[in-house]
Amino acid sequence: MNEEVSQYIQKLPTWQVEICESLRKVVFETIPDAQERMQYGKPHYLKNGHYAAVISVAKDKVSFIIFNATELEDIKGFFKSTSSPDRKTATITQGTEVDYAILASRLQQASETL
Incomplete structure (x- = not known):
């Protein structure tokens, strides 16, 4: 794992650290x-x-962006297309229960052809 990424994550609020570490594991x-x-x-x-994929952190959320995702289905209110049709984003806020298995499945599908 990249030390610069580790340092970046460790400086975040606790709830975001937990989410980012879980996404990294995925x-x-x-x-x-x-x-x-x-x-x-x-x-x-x-x-x-x-x-x-990219992990993007803002004050009130963590976004997990999956690339090469044109064929992936949206999950209403959680995983959807944003600015580009080949990207889909899961938006996670504090207290949200996250199904990391679904994100892993979507990432697996999207990355198969990379």
């Missing part, structure tokens, strides 16, 4: 050879040199 369990790096101030995850 990425590495789903894509064991993922390359992790800080880019544009956010943890990015690549497979075979292609973007697979």
